[in-house]
Amino acid sequence: MAKSSLDKKFDQIRKREEEKTFSTKKRSRIVSKFLNNRLAVIGLIIFTIIILASIFAPLLSPYDPMRVDLRSMRQPPSFAHWFGTDSTGRDVFTRVLFGGRVSIFIGLGSAILSAVVGIAVGCYAGYKGGWIDVIALRISEIFMSFPQIILVLLLVSITGQSLFNLMAIFILTGWGGMYRLARARMLSLREEEYVQALRSFGLSTFTICYKHMLPNALSPIMVNITLSTAMFILTEAGLSFLGLGVPLNIPTWGNILNVAQDILVLQNYWWMWGPVGIVISVFVLCVNFIGDGLRDSTDPSQQG
Amino acid sequence: MKKEILKLRDVKVHFPIQAGVFNRVVGHVLAVDGVDLDIFRGEVLGLAGESGCGKTTLGKAILRLVEPTGGEVKYISKNEEETEITSLEKKEMDPFRKKLQIVFQDPHSSLNPSFTIFGSLQDPLKKFGVKSKEERRKIIGDLLEAVNMRREYMDRYPHEFSGGQRQRIGIVRALCLEPELIVCDEAVSALDVSIQAQVLKLLMQLKKEKNLTYLFITHDLSVTEYLCDRIAVMYLGRIVELCDSEDLYQNTLHPYSEALISAIPVADLDKQTKRIVLEGDVPSPVNPPKGCPFHPRCPKAKDICKTDVPKLRKYSTNGKEHYASCHLIDLPEIT
Numbered sequence: 001m002a003k004s005s006l007d008k009k010f011d012q013i014r015k016r017e018e019e020k021t022f023s024t025k026k027r028s029r030i031v032s033k034f035l036n037n038r039l040a041v042i043g044l045i046i047f048t049i050i051i052l053a054s055i056f057a058p059l060l061s062p063y064d065p066m067r068v069d070l071r072s073m074r075q076p077p078s079f080a081h082w083f084g085t086d087s088t089g090r091d092v093f094t095r096v097l098f099g100g101r102v103s104i105f106i107g108l109g110s111a112i113l114s115a116v117v118g119i120a121v122g123c124y125a126g127y128k129g130g131w132i133d134v135i136a137l138r139i140s141e142i143f144m145s146f147p148q149i150i151l152v153l154l155l156v157s158i159t160g161q162s163l164f165n166l167m168a169i170f171i172l173t174g175w176g177g178m179y180r181l182a183r184a185r186m187l188s189l190r191e192e193e194y195v196q197a198l199r200s201f202g203l204s205t206f207t208i209c210y211k212h213m214l215p216n217a218l219s220p221i222m223v224n225i226t227l228s229t230a231m232f233i234l235t236e237a238g239l240s241f242l243g244l245g246v247p248l249n250i251p252t253w254g255n256i257l258n259v260a261q262d263i264l265v266l267q268n269y270w271w272m273w274g275p276v277g278i279v280i281s282v283f284v285l286c287v288n289f290i291g292d293g294l295r296d297s298t299d300p301s302q303q304g
Numbered sequence: 305m306k307k308e309i310l311k312l313r314d315v316k317v318h319f320p321i322q323a324g325v326f327n328r329v330v331g332h333v334l335a336v337d338g339v340d341l342d343i344f345r346g347e348v349l350g351l352a353g354e355s356g357c358g359k360t361t362l363g364k365a366i367l368r369l370v371e372p373t374g375g376e377v378k379y380i381s382k383n384e385e386e387t388e389i390t391s392l393e394k395k396e397m398d399p400f401r402k403k404l405q406i407v408f409q410d411p412h413s414s415l416n417p418s419f420t421i422f423g424s425l426q427d428p429l430k431k432f433g434v435k436s437k438e439e440r441r442k443i444i445g446d447l448l449e450a451v452n453m454r455r456e457y458m459d460r461y462p463h464e465f466s467g468g469q470r471q472r473i474g475i476v477r478a479l480c481l482e483p484e485l486i487v488c489d490e491a492v493s494a495l496d497v498s499i500q501a502q503v504l505k506l507l508m509q510l511k512k513e514k515n516l517t518y519l520f521i522t523h524d525l526s527v528t529e530y531l532c533d534r535i536a537v538m539y540l541g542r543i544v545e546l547c548d549s550e551d552l553y554q555n556t557l558h559p560y561s562e563a564l565i566s567a568i569p570v571a572d573l574d575k576q577t578k579r580i581v582l583e584g585d586v587p588s589p590v591n592p593p594k595g596c597p598f599h600p601r602c603p604k605a606k607d608i609c610k611t612d613v614p615k616l617r618k619y620s621t622n623g624k625e626h627y628a629s630c631h632l633i634d635l636p637e638i639t
């Protein structure tokens with residue numbers, strides 16, 4: 001076929017389009033934006049250090065976090081015991097490292113699992129609408145209108161204290177927020193024309209909402225996961241401090257802090273609660289910085 | 305002999321308006337309110353009308369992207385089997401989904417930002433039985449070349465393309481299952497004028513090559529004359545005039561079409577007619593006026609227009625069928 005004038009014109013347009021060099025990939029743009037946010041990068045570095053230190057705790061510390069050593073009780077920080085020892089002679093630094101394992105596991109695990117539940121329900125209900133959506137919305141409202149701390153106290157006293165009960169409670173109280181976020185994103189996404197186009201091919205609801213739409217709803221959810229991780233870690237610390245969280249024999253950041261209930265410890269032995277308090281605060285702060293950085297770098301309205 | 309591909313009979317789309325704590329239905333938006341329309345194989349049928357008159361909704365109702373609340377949409381296959389498609393189950397609808405496709409208006413929301421072009425186009429192909437990846441890549445690559453783009457573009461993300469390119473990718477998507485009818489919903493109105501003309505020419509070229517039928521939705525009557533074989537003019541969810549596109553301009557029957565045509569800017573000063581300015585806005589489709597829906601704005605309105613709804617009647621101009629719904633047409637009605 002001879003080249004029509006239409007083809008020629010298109011060639012011209014194409015040349016013009018190619019002269020503007022194509023912009024770089026979207027992902028790398030998000031990454032570079034995140035890396036430009038100094039607080040977020042610092043947050044990410046410290047976050048990584050704390051996590052690695054917890055994971056490799058047995059390599060970093062010669063002590064056993066559970067071993068009682070009555071000869072070295074309540075020693076202040078020294079070269080042998082960086083954070084000193086507690087009332088039963090256990091090395092506080094080792095306990096903070098091992099406690100980090102459990103606390104971070106609870107925080108991150110509960111946040112991710114409640115996101116999974118929230119997304120699974122929210123995507124489907126938000127996209128489908130109808131009675132499924134109404135029921136899911138009402139259930140989440142019931143959970144969210146209940147003061148969380150009271151619900152936690154109630155459930156702890158019913159189910160008893162255990163690590164997995166605590167996580168189950170966190171997921172139960174936390175999925176509602178994730179669900180609403182996912183649902184709200186799906187409600188606005190489902191009017192987008194590419195979704196209509198997928199529907200015009202009669203693709204299944206599952207393919208459309210979980211495969212094609214979900215990736216576009218993820219960035220606010222990622223932000224929310226980081227923020228809830230911080231919140232769950234704080235809640236765990238608070239509950240354990242009150243003696244309602246993880247059973248006391250398992251070291252967690254909250255359980256280590258628990259000794260500060262004793263006014264004697266609080267006044268005389270700052271190393272038993274000070275360092276762990278700082279570690280909790282720093283970790284939570286870092287997670288929040290990461291969350292803010294993620295939010296800024298993925299916010300499409302701020303993309304240059 | 306012209307053969308129909310689609311027959312719409314009294315198609316209605318009423319959106320419920322919900323209010324209050326219990327989402328009680330307090331009224332309906334009568335977006336499409338009783339449309340009868342035949343679309344013939346191989347034609348370009350224009351669908352014109354002001355914003356909000358229900359053009360998009362009608363186009364989507366044909367594809368069941370919104371479910372019609374009443375009426376029938378019949379698809380007539382090449383060997384003249386007639387199927388009513390609005391009552392089909394999801395699975396039964398699949399063969400017709402292949403035949404009926406749509407190109408959207410907004411090139412910015414029409415592509416999924418998280419997937420490459422190939423990534424978002426391959427699922428429909430997979431679903432309709434193109435099992436091997438090489439084959440899917442070949443189909444998409446060939447179509448990209450057919451719309452004057454490079455094959456390699458299929459591995460790029462949507463944000464790397466300009467509006468005109470995105471729109472052409474939208475056309476590729478509509479074409480990928482070899483449809484018979486494509487609803488072009490203001491397919492070019494979001495583009496630069498210079499690119500508009502190219503995309504329109506491309507659409508017409510593809511139509512010839514692939515024997516397509518177009519339902520060409522537009523709010524701009526100035527392009528339709530050259531592109532469309534017939535034009536339907538819509539007002540408040542109804543068709544008020546339907547005829548050959550030349551006749552619409554030369555033998556306008558409905559006062560609303562007259563007003564729309566007079567609003568087209570004319571280059572030739574001698575031909576400049578007096579512009580009919582329509583008073584007021586389009587009435588709300590929630591409470592359309594009684595009688596002729598156009599009467600509050602019609603410069604020719606008489607008393608009868610306020611009480612009686614004019615039917616869409618068949619007349620003849622230039623020896624061709626010409627439908628219009630107005631009380632004041634003094635041509636003999638054809639039955």
Ligand SMILES: Nc1ncnc2c1ncn2[C@@H]1O[C@H](COP(=O)(O)OP(=O)(O)OP(=O)(O)O)[C@@H](O)[C@H]1O
Pocket residue numbers: 319333334335353354355356357358359360361362523589
């Ligand atoms: N999902 C919906 N729910 C409720 N009302 C709707 C919905 N979609 C459309 N409408 C209403 O139906 C009417 C017709 O809308 P439609 O989009 O079909 O108009 P249109 O002719 O395509 O206009 P435009 O030229 O602006 O695209 C409008 O009043 C609109 O507000």
Ligand code: SF4
Pocket residue numbers: 558559560596597598599600602603604605606609614629630631632
């Ligand atoms: S029926 Fe009456 S109001 Fe309606 S278009 Fe005709 S003249 Fe105007």
Ligand SMILES: [Mg+2]
Pocket residue numbers: 359360361489
């Ligand atoms: Mg529209």
